[in-house]
Amino acid sequence: MSYDVIVLGAGGMGSATAYQLARRGARVLLLERYGIPHEQGSSHGFTRIIRLAYFEHPSYVPLLRRAYDLWEELERESHESLLHITGSIDAGAADSRTVTGSLHSCQVHDLPHEVLTSAELSRRFPGYGLPDELVAVWQPRGGFLVPEACITAHVTRAAHHGAEVRAHEQVLDWEATGSGVVVTTDRGRYEAGRLVVAAGSWTGALVPALQRWLVPERQVLAWFDLADRDLFAPSHFPVFNLDFGGEHWYGFPEFGVPGFKIGCYHHLREAVDPDTVDRAAVTPRDVELLHSLVRDCFPAVGGEVLLTKTCLFTNTPDEHFILDRLPNTPQVVIAHACSGHGFKFSSVIGEIAADLALDGDTRHDIALHRLGRFAAAR
Numbered sequence: 091m092s093y094d095v096i097v098l099g100a101g102g103m104g105s106a107t108a109y110q111l112a113r114r115g116a117r118v119l120l121l122e123r124y125g126i127p128h129e130q131g132s133s134h135g136f137t138r139i140i141r142l143a144y145f146e147h148p149s150y151v152p153l154l155r156r157a158y159d160l161w162e163e164l165e166r167e168s169h170e171s172l173l174h175i176t177g178s179i180d181a182g183a184a185d186s187r188t189v190t191g192s193l194h195s196c197q198v199h200d201l202p203h204e205v206l207t208s209a210e211l212s213r214r215f216p217g218y219g220l221p222d223e224l225v226a227v228w229q230p231r232g233g234f235l236v237p238e239a240c241i242t243a244h245v246t247r248a249a250h251h252g253a254e255v256r257a258h259e260q261v262l263d264w265e266a267t268g269s270g271v272v273v274t275t276d277r278g279r280y281e282a283g284r285l286v287v288a289a290g291s292w293t294g295a296l297v298p299a300l301q302r303w304l305v306p307e308r309q310v311l312a313w314f315d316l317a318d319r320d321l322f323a324p325s326h327f328p329v330f331n332l333d334f335g336g337e338h339w340y341g342f343p344e345f346g347v348p349g350f351k352i353g354c355y356h357h358l359r360e361a362v363d364p365d366t367v368d369r370a371a372v373t374p375r376d377v378e379l380l381h382s383l384v385r386d387c388f389p390a391v392g393g394e395v396l397l398t399k400t401c402l403f404t405n406t407p408d409e410h411f412i413l414d415r416l417p418n419t420p421q422v423v424i425a426h427a428c429s430g431h432g433f434k435f436s437s438v439i440g441e442i443a444a445d446l447a448l449d450g451d452t453r454h455d456i457a458l459h460r461l462g463r464f465a466a467a468r
Contacts, residue, residue: 092117093117093119094111094282095285096118096119096120096273096284097111097120097288098261098288099122099289099292100121100127100241100257101290103425103432104120105126105244105440107425108244112249112251116448118253120254122259123258125258126241126245126255129399131291132403132432132433133290134399135399136236137235137237139178139232139233139234139235139331139340139434140154140158140235141229141434142155142232143196143232144191145190145191145192146409146410147458148194148195148198149455150458151201153438154434161173164247175231176233176324176328177229177233178328179211179218179227179228179329179331180192181332182332182333183224183333187333188333192227192331193205196227196229207222207225207226208220215328216321217350217391218327219390220334221386228328232329233324234343244440262274264296266421267281269283270421271283273285284422284448286424287425288443291402293404293424294404300424304405306363306364306404307360307402307403307405308362308400309356309402309430310380311398311399311401312353312380312381312397313348313349313350313396313397314349314381314393314394315395315396316393323343326343327344328343329342332383334383337355337383338355339353339383339387340355347397350391352380352383354379354380355430356405362402364402371400405427406427409430409431410458410463411427411435412459413442414446414462415450417462420450423443424461425442438454
């Protein structure tokens with residue numbers, strides 16, 4: 091059978107892309123090598139941060155505004171609770187990238203916010219105990235998404251709109267054929283006019299021309315037991331990004347499973363092969379790194395580790411995304427390489443990828459994420 095578009099990968103980006111394509115009436119095939127959802131890639135772990143005060147670059151904010159609208163629309167269509175608003179904290183030294191970048195985005199886009207001292211932050215949100223020299227930017231629209239529920243909602247609604255969904259089917263190869271593509275899997279061969287590659291850490295293997303720019307990295311998350319759960323309830327504890335001790339940290343209120351969840355961006359800086367990395371092996375060194383933040387900045391936690399999980403980042407050199415058509419194969423769209431901060435955008439990335447596949451361009455500003463920046467860097 092021939093399709094309008096084949097989408098490779100049913101994680102955050104691929105599931106949203108299939109949904110956006112199917113609701114526009116396209117004949118869509120969504121292929122996933124694992125189950126839906128699964129814990130082998132980047133889109134699991136019960137919670138993912140969403141925030142408007144975006145320290146990475148002000149141009150992300152318009153994409154985020156659209157992402158929020160699309161998440162709320164998906165909630166209404168699926169009758170699922172996906173987006174939870176807690177407020178967000180961007181903290182660090184006053185001259186840190188996280189604080190200055192967050193403030194810059196707030197000022198450029200006129201976002202409501204407050205700058206709090208460490209003492210003011212602790213009075214308002216007693217779960218926080220940051221060192222006195224740090225400051226925090228509070229923005230009321232931050233919060234978290236439930237990634238497994240988001241993926242399930244996107245895939246379910248895509249199927250409702252007519253998409254064909256095939257799980258536990260591994261893509262072996264694809265090739266361009268004139269203006270279309272042929273995809274070969276371990277079960278069959280499929281033809282389509284367009285291809286969207288949203289395969290997470292496996293994108294480099296599927297698109298070798300991009301492999302040098304894509305670095306899969308092992309990431310470990312931990313959930314710590316709590317003496318006072320009320321302090322870390324979503325109603326009392328905003329999600330955070332924090333520059334401290336030469337590292338960049340992030341964390342969440344208790345939700346979904348017991349415990350206070352934290353992670354360290356780039357963790358132990360381990361580049362890995364997604365096919366061979368041991369996802370079950372969490373070492374004392376992994377745990378000690380995360381425990382160090384609890385001791386220094388969240389003294390109200392004080393508990394033991396209840397749960398750990400491993401996921402994968404896929405990093406580009408500048409840590410921005412890849413959202414573009416392949417230069418010499420314009421029927422192929424790449425929606426990938428979110429460098430550890432992409433899930434919140436997956437609703438709007440699905441819209442962008444659908445635009446690129448069906449129309450060849452998008453109304454959204456994705457200049458920061460085009461492939462041409464890598465050619466210029468050679």
